[in-house]
Amino acid sequence: MKIPVGILGATGSVGQQFIHLLRDHPFFEITALAASERSAGKSYREAVTWFLSTPMPDFVETMTVQTCEPNLPCRIVFSGLDASVAGPIETAFAREGYTVISNARNHRFDEDVPLVIPEVNSNHLALIKHQPYGKGCIITNPNCSTIGLTLAIKPLLDTFGVEALHVVTFQALSGAGYPGVSSLDILDNVIPFISGEEDKMRREPLKILGTLNENRIIPADIKISAQCNRVPVIDGHLECVSVKLKKSTSEDEIIRVWESFRSEAQEKDLPMAPLQPIHYFHESAYPQPKLHRHLDKGMAVSIGRLQTCPVLDYSFTLLSHNTIRGAAGTAILIGEMMVEE
Amino acid sequence: MKIPVGILGATGSVGQQFIHLLRDHPFFEITALAASERSAGKSYREAVTWFLSTPMPDFVETMTVQTCEPNLPCRIVFSGLDASVAGPIETAFAREGYTVISNARNHRFDEDVPLVIPEVNSNHLALIKHQPYGKGCIITNPNCSTIGLTLAIKPLLDTFGVEALHVVTFQALSGAGYPGVSSLDILDNVIPFISGEEDKMRREPLKILGTLNENRIIPADIKISAQCNRVPVIDGHLECVSVKLKKSTSEDEIIRVWESFRSEAQEKDLPMAPLQPIHYFHESAYPQPKLHRHLDKGMAVSIGRLQTCPVLDYSFTLLSHNTIRGAAGTAILIGEMMVEE
Amino acid sequence: MKIPVGILGATGSVGQQFIHLLRDHPFFEITALAASERSAGKSYREAVTWFLSTPMPDFVETMTVQTCEPNLPCRIVFSGLDASVAGPIETAFAREGYTVISNARNHRFDEDVPLVIPEVNSNHLALIKHQPYGKGCIITNPNCSTIGLTLAIKPLLDTFGVEALHVVTFQALSGAGYPGVSSLDILDNVIPFISGEEDKMRREPLKILGTLNENRIIPADIKISAQCNRVPVIDGHLECVSVKLKKSTSEDEIIRVWESFRSEAQEKDLPMAPLQPIHYFHESAYPQPKLHRHLDKGMAVSIGRLQTCPVLDYSFTLLSHNTIRGAAGTAILIGEMMVEE
Amino acid sequence: MKIPVGILGATGSVGQQFIHLLRDHPFFEITALAASERSAGKSYREAVTWFLSTPMPDFVETMTVQTCEPNLPCRIVFSGLDASVAGPIETAFAREGYTVISNARNHRFDEDVPLVIPEVNSNHLALIKHQPYGKGCIITNPNCSTIGLTLAIKPLLDTFGVEALHVVTFQALSGAGYPGVSSLDILDNVIPFISGEEDKMRREPLKILGTLNENRIIPADIKISAQCNRVPVIDGHLECVSVKLKKSTSEDEIIRVWESFRSEAQEKDLPMAPLQPIHYFHESAYPQPKLHRHLDKGMAVSIGRLQTCPVLDYSFTLLSHNTIRGAAGTAILIGEMMVEE
Structure with missing residues (x-):
């Protein structure tokens, strides 16, 4: 049984990389794609301008893009949201019990939010027990x-x-x-x-x-x-x-x-x-x-x-x-490390 | 009466820039174009692969490319020669009484050869009186x-x-x-x-x-x-x-x-x-x-x-x-400064 | 005495080319720059993202960008407006007596509007006497x-x-x-x-x-x-x-x-x-x-x-x-031809 | 048991693509890399300027590049040779009993040489029985x-x-x-x-x-x-x-x-x-x-x-x-089709 995950900012540059890297993942299964109001309600194929040089995976083409509200059918959300909107959306997901692993800069310097590269400072993940979100939490990956x-x-x-x-x-x-x-x-x-x-x-x-x-x-x-x-x-x-x-x-x-x-x-x-x-x-x-x-x-x-x-x-x-090691790939590796523990 | 000048390595990248910059020059007139054996004897138009984005000046199109031997009809030569051949050719021109202003690296660290940026160290031009070439001399511009x-x-x-x-x-x-x-x-x-x-x-x-x-x-x-x-x-x-x-x-x-x-x-x-x-x-x-x-x-x-x-x-x-301030333009400015003095 | 001209859409790609080509024009002098509400009121330097590889002419840097309303201090306007807004704005200027020479597609197929390349069909300019604008008129250049x-x-x-x-x-x-x-x-x-x-x-x-x-x-x-x-x-x-x-x-x-x-x-x-x-x-x-x-x-x-x-x-x-012969240059040439007649 | 194959012109653009596509091939195993005199005797790693965006496969790095003479330890050779030399080399290999599948243009219009795209005209392969090479033969793929x-x-x-x-x-x-x-x-x-x-x-x-x-x-x-x-x-x-x-x-x-x-x-x-x-x-x-x-x-x-x-x-x-479907990939597909028959 794979763990259901959602992608916030699914149509953007980092969002596309999340989809590409998670397409056959042994731990995770993409069950929700969320983006801005403009994309919501459309099929992913309609909503996105796909620009990776590898083709869009078949299974996401017909998935319906949802709004970034904390009622997605998943437990973990990977966030590739733009910094102009990421802050409060990610907080809202954490409050509703989601594990938020974010590539956005907004929470990186919050005192209780770890800024993690798994090979460097996975011990910082212990910070999340000081977060006020109950079951939920926010972890960020660096720039x-x-x-x-x-x-x-x-x-x-x-x-x-x-x-x-x-x-x-x-x-x-x-x-x-x-x-x-x-x-x-x-x-x-x-x-x-x-x-x-x-x-x-x-x-x-x-x-x-x-x-x-x-x-x-x-x-x-x-x-x-x-x-x-x-x-x-x-x-x-x-x-x-x-x-x-x-x-x-x-x-x-x-x-x-x-x-x-x-x-x-x-x-x-x-x-x-x-x-x-x-x-x-x-x-x-x-x-x-x-x-x-x-x-x-x-x-x-x-x-x-x-x-x-x-x-x-x-x-x-x-x-x-920059979008694999420097963004989506590191975020996913954080997710893998948390699942292992 | 303009001063007749020749260009060594006239078909190369720096040579083309020399031609472009000297096309209507108030002090200098191009009277000789010299390059490798392969180009010698051809019209400049035939010999060159022109790649500047400004068109080749009309007057050089029909000029015949000569070999780089010190019998060119001019007093000053600007050298855009490749470093693999520039050293002895430039020396030969200086010995025959030519003023050689070179963009090649070969003589830059000779003790008696000035390495000059006119705005920075034109006083170093005084070194040439210690050169063994009689009327001729070698001056270099930097990389x-x-x-x-x-x-x-x-x-x-x-x-x-x-x-x-x-x-x-x-x-x-x-x-x-x-x-x-x-x-x-x-x-x-x-x-x-x-x-x-x-x-x-x-x-x-x-x-x-x-x-x-x-x-x-x-x-x-x-x-x-x-x-x-x-x-x-x-x-x-x-x-x-x-x-x-x-x-x-x-x-x-x-x-x-x-x-x-x-x-x-x-x-x-x-x-x-x-x-x-x-x-x-x-x-x-x-x-x-x-x-x-x-x-x-x-x-x-x-x-x-x-x-x-x-x-x-x-x-x-x-x-x-890099090819104007960083090469041909600085070499020409050296020439202008020497003419003024 | 040069003829005062204005540029509509002055901050755009064709607008920049108009400014570049008209900077020392013997017939015309730029007396007005107009663009969208977003740019209006700013100096041209502030309003524009200049991307031509030739520097912005000094005289436009401090000109204040105006809105595209037909009260500009000039007789001819060259329009580089986007097609999404050009139609009614150009009509309004013609109605107020301006000669509008437009690069936008909106009026190209109006029956009484000439679509002109001066070397090809300058005789079509005669169409403008059938336009309903009194002293004003609209001429278009092609795509x-x-x-x-x-x-x-x-x-x-x-x-x-x-x-x-x-x-x-x-x-x-x-x-x-x-x-x-x-x-x-x-x-x-x-x-x-x-x-x-x-x-x-x-x-x-x-x-x-x-x-x-x-x-x-x-x-x-x-x-x-x-x-x-x-x-x-x-x-x-x-x-x-x-x-x-x-x-x-x-x-x-x-x-x-x-x-x-x-x-x-x-x-x-x-x-x-x-x-x-x-x-x-x-x-x-x-x-x-x-x-x-x-x-x-x-x-x-x-x-x-x-x-x-x-x-x-x-x-x-x-x-x-494409932006000189294919846009601003042809529009200006139309203007020159009209001035000559 | 895989069929041993050699690559002629192994350091070139098409040669690199042959190596990339054959690295884990179910039918073929690369047993010989051949190129010009300049490369012969060197390890492949030394001889090549690898420029594919996928890394050079490990197993070829230390293989010694050989000259293009028909004594290579293989039965089939894929040729990515330059047209300036391909003609006689390919003939020599065919005479010595090799199956030559070539991307070079030299033999494409020989009357008895098939020019093949497997999906289009694999029936043309029957031409090879009219070739004078005994067990050897030459097949070409198109431009x-x-x-x-x-x-x-x-x-x-x-x-x-x-x-x-x-x-x-x-x-x-x-x-x-x-x-x-x-x-x-x-x-x-x-x-x-x-x-x-x-x-x-x-x-x-x-x-x-x-x-x-x-x-x-x-x-x-x-x-x-x-x-x-x-x-x-x-x-x-x-x-x-x-x-x-x-x-x-x-x-x-x-x-x-x-x-x-x-x-x-x-x-x-x-x-x-x-x-x-x-x-x-x-x-x-x-x-x-x-x-x-x-x-x-x-x-x-x-x-x-x-x-x-x-x-x-x-x-x-x-x-x-162009280098997969348009060259190496089509040549390999020809090889696969011949093996199947």
């Missing part, structure tokens, strides 16, 4: 550009300590949702700004990498500089990172630490968990969005170009799939 | 990604002092020459590596910003970290820069210093000189390659997004046209 | 994809007669306005459909190429098949055309007829008129949007690849700039 | 742009008769091989010419759709016009087709004929055969390369936009994956 970065930093923090991070991003178009970025703005161009993104990258890793102390998180103490840019790539955020460590080490040691990094999600062999969370490429021009975004079901972080940095200690380049 | 960066740093160095620079580039396709980057490698992709580029960005600014001491340059003392990336943009290198200054200052003061920066090239109103070398944009998503690469004849550096950097002191984003 | 095609066909029709046309288009993104096509829909893709476009291409040439008979146009008798597609190109519509002629001829003769085609607009040397309306390229891979869209101020039609067609008589490929 | 077109036409020919075809193509970059088209030539552009392509599209369908008469093929009698264009799309050729039929019919009937089209390849359920060779889409803007190229393992032809054509009878738009 798409934060997840890849934080996964790459976690083993460095544990092994060497991290004082400072400097990151410059090359972010894909699907991160802006649909219709998102106009083609006239981005073809033959780079846009050196994404609203709110740099702030998220400076704050979110500190909560995720922070320490759970009773009913609150004590944030990690790392200086983070972030410059965020949009590039004409469909999927896959690439990030140029420089890092200042607390202990001295070597490139070989860093690579070893990345490649051997595993977590409970891997040990339990959860369906959405990558076999190996971090892959290091020795080829000089890797990783690349087009070549590596789908690695390990789109859930791996690909790293390459590790070198000493004359200003901080080391520089490297990382890549992760 | 495309170095020029924009060094122009932006020069006024900061003069006013505040600079301890460290951290730069991540988003480089355009025309920087790789023609045919250069395969469309299969770059459409829907970013390539996080450009051979030799990071090394150039770490070394060249130190020579350019160095001090002329008799017959040699004492390099500047700045730590530079560079990560270079290719993006699907036709023209215009964008760079995310962070900088550590020696004196504390404010964003307003930095902007004021940039906007008021002028040099002899501006005072003499040289034809290729931008009216204002550095433009600061207050719009949150500027500068952008598509919108600003042609600013001030393609010779301006556009800057935006200045903000405090939690790791160094300040971050900003700059843009410059 | 962007129609203009290039009809210009290429006009000399063939006059010389050989034309029975049938078959056209397949490769249309640029700027034709869809701003924000227009989502980058997620078109990067690495072709969209084989543009709403309403095929119908326009089948009908409009018949009116333009028709015969003025007193107060009406008798449409030309040509069978037209059109398939319209969107491609990831910023500017410049390319069209693959096959044509069935009434008289037999040769490729050389067709090229001669195209290259020698001139009209009153050329004879009067109007500012916006191309020197030569049709250019034929003998190179095997020409014309191309990136290389030829700006030919002759963006007002020329570039043709190449003429060959016999085993199904109809001849095939060829044409290119024209 | 990438021909295969989709001919599959779409076959059921129309059988049911209604076809007098004339008019096709305009939008061809993907992978069709040009690697490095193929320079990014500077195609970003923000369309190239209205592909060398030799139009001739192939006019001739190949006539042989494929022709009648086997003893030891030769009598070509079909259909007039074909073709205009071939390169667009900035990675994979998937889109074609706008108009057709003149011999019998009158209706759009519904045509769609019915397409959707019900099946062949022996489907009946035998061959591994590479699409379940349904032709899919018709009723959505107004379908098919699209990005959305439909992978349909049915990349082996389906997607069609949409069927409408009456005012010049011929009907127009429609088709799409097929």
Whole structure:
């Protein structure tokens, strides 16, 4: 018997990815699709502008889209809602006893809401017992550009300590949702700004990498500089990172630490968990969005170009799939981890 | 009477830009086009795959391409030769009394060869009197990604002092020459590596910003970290820069210093000189390659997004046209400056 | 003394092109910019998302955008309004005595409204004396994809007669306005459909190429098949055309007829008129949007690849700039022709 | 026991696709990779610039690339060789007893060589008994742009008769091989010419759709016009087709004929055969390369936009994956069909 799940914001960019990733899931079965008033009442096929390059699964085509009210026939809802509406809707679902796993930013910094990457801080899930929702609860996953970065930093923090991070991003178009970025703005161009993104990258890793102390998180103490840019790539955020460590080490040691990094999600062999969370490429021009975004079901972080940095200690380049690893896939992995427990 | 000039590597990417920029030049007249054996003897029209988006000037269509031997009917040669052949050819021209102004990297670090950005270090041109070529000489312009960066740093160095620079580039396709980057490698992709580029960005600014001491340059003392990336943009290198200054200052003061920066090239109103070398944009998503690469004849550096950097002191984003400001335009401006003196 | 003109829909894609093309016009001076309620009252700089790759002219930056009511300080209005609102607004301006030259489709098939390409059917302008607006009038220019095609066909029709046309288009993104096509829909893709476009291409040439008979146009008798597609190109519509002629001829003769085609607009040397309306390229891979869209101020039609067609008589490929030749430039040329008379 | 197969031209664009499609094949096992002298002796990983967006299969990474001499340890060779060298190499393999299934054009019009699309003319395979190679033989698959077109036409020919075809193509970059088209030539552009392509599209369908008469093929009698264009799309050729039929019919009937089209390849359920060779889409803007190229393992032809054509009878738009359906996939399906018999 699979667990019935609903998708809030089912017609959007992250919503489509939820549907794609859950189409044959061993734990979950999609029993409800919900979206805005404009879509409600239509078949999913009519309501959506499907733009993934894999076809829409047959079973959702004829499902009727519902409004985002907390009377959906399911126990867990995955939320891909836009931040302009997500906050109160997610609260309403939690109050009615639903487990809400959200990709929206609205509740990420609520004191009692965990901000989780399963391989990094699944222990933060304990926060939910301090939420005021009874059986219901809200868990959030981080911003798409934060997840890849934080996964790459976690083993460095544990092994060497991290004082400072400097990151410059090359972010894909699907991160802006649909219709998102106009083609006239981005073809033959780079846009050196994404609203709110740099702030998220400076704050979110500190909560995720922070320490759970009773009913609150004590944030990690790392200086983070972030410059965020949009590039004409469909999927896959690439990030140029420089890092200042607390202990001295070597490139070989860093690579070893990345490649051997595993977590409970891997040990339990959860369906959405990558076999190996971090892959290091020795080829000089890797990783690349087009070549590596789908690695390990789109859930791996690909790293390459590790070198000493004359200003901080080391520089490297990382890549992760922004709507799988960076959104829907991580949310589903959170769901899997909660089911296992 | 205009000064007759020749172009070495006339069919290449930088060669085409030389032709485009010199088509109605008040000082110079193109009297010779030279390229490889394969092109020699053909009309320019036959020999070239023209790919600038402005049409080929009429007067070059029927000019016969010559080999790169030092018997061309001109006094100055602008070299857009590939580094695989440029070294000895340029030396041969200098020996025969030609003034060689080169965009190739081969002679950039010769002790007696100035590496010049006219607005930054035209005083380094004095080095040529130590060259062994009699009437002839070699002057080089820096790498495309170095020029924009060094122009932006020069006024900061003069006013505040600079301890460290951290730069991540988003480089355009025309920087790789023609045919250069395969469309299969770059459409829907970013390539996080450009051979030799990071090394150039770490070394060249130190020579350019160095001090002329008799017959040699004492390099500047700045730590530079560079990560270079290719993006699907036709023209215009964008760079995310962070900088550590020696004196504390404010964003307003930095902007004021940039906007008021002028040099002899501006005072003499040289034809290729931008009216204002550095433009600061207050719009949150500027500068952008598509919108600003042609600013001030393609010779301006556009800057935006200045903000405090939690790791160094300040971050900003700059843009410059890689084949105009970053190559042919700067070489021509060097020529103009030498003619004026 | 220049003639004061206003621009309706000044913030849109065609509106921006009007501003760009009129910035130093010898006949006209922009004295009014009008747009939707949302923009009215703001400075143009605040109201617009400028996306042309040439910078916004200084003089419009601080002009205040007005609403589209017929009390603007000018005599002629160029309309780049969206078809959803253009109809009644344009009528209101004509009623108040303005000369309205419109790029919108709304009035194109009104019996008393001329649909004009100046080089093809400027005699149709005589229709306006049958309009009920007193001093005011409405003239329309055709759809962007129609203009290039009809210009290429006009000399063939006059010389050989034309029975049938078959056209397949490769249309640029700027034709869809701003924000227009989502980058997620078109990067690495072709969209084989543009709403309403095929119908326009089948009908409009018949009116333009028709015969003025007193107060009406008798449409030309040509069978037209059109398939319209969107491609990831910023500017410049390319069209693959096959044509069935009434008289037999040769490729050389067709090229001669195209290259020698001139009209009153050329004879009067109007500012916006191309020197030569049709250019034929003998190179095997020409014309191309990136290389030829700006030919002759963006007002020329570039043709190449003429060959016999085993199904109809001849095939060829044409290119024209969709927002200059195909919209604002043709509208301005209509204005110039009216001023001359 | 699987049949050992080799791949000629293993490092090229079609060679990579052969490797990808054969990685877990139920009939075939790759036992030899051969390429040019330049690659021979290297491991496949060293020799290749892998550019498919799916990772290189592990088992080929360490295989040693061999030269293209007929002493490979296999019985069947799939050839993705470049036409500049394919002819004599393929003949040499056939002489030594290998079954050669080639994607190269060299032998396609040899009188005794079948040009095969398994769903269309598998009966032509009988020609090989007239070849002079003893146990060896050569079979060819058609050009990438021909295969989709001919599959779409076959059921129309059988049911209604076809007098004339008019096709305009939008061809993907992978069709040009690697490095193929320079990014500077195609970003923000369309190239209205592909060398030799139009001739192939006019001739190949006539042989494929022709009648086997003893030891030769009598070509079909259909007039074909073709205009071939390169667009900035990675994979998937889109074609706008108009057709003149011999019998009158209706759009519904045509769609019915397409959707019900099946062949022996489907009946035998061959591994590479699409379940349904032709899919018709009723959505107004379908098919699209990005959305439909992978349909049915990349082996389906997607069609949409069927409408009456005012010049011929009907127009429609088709799409097929150029390196799967249009090359390697069809070659493998030929191999499967031969194994079954």
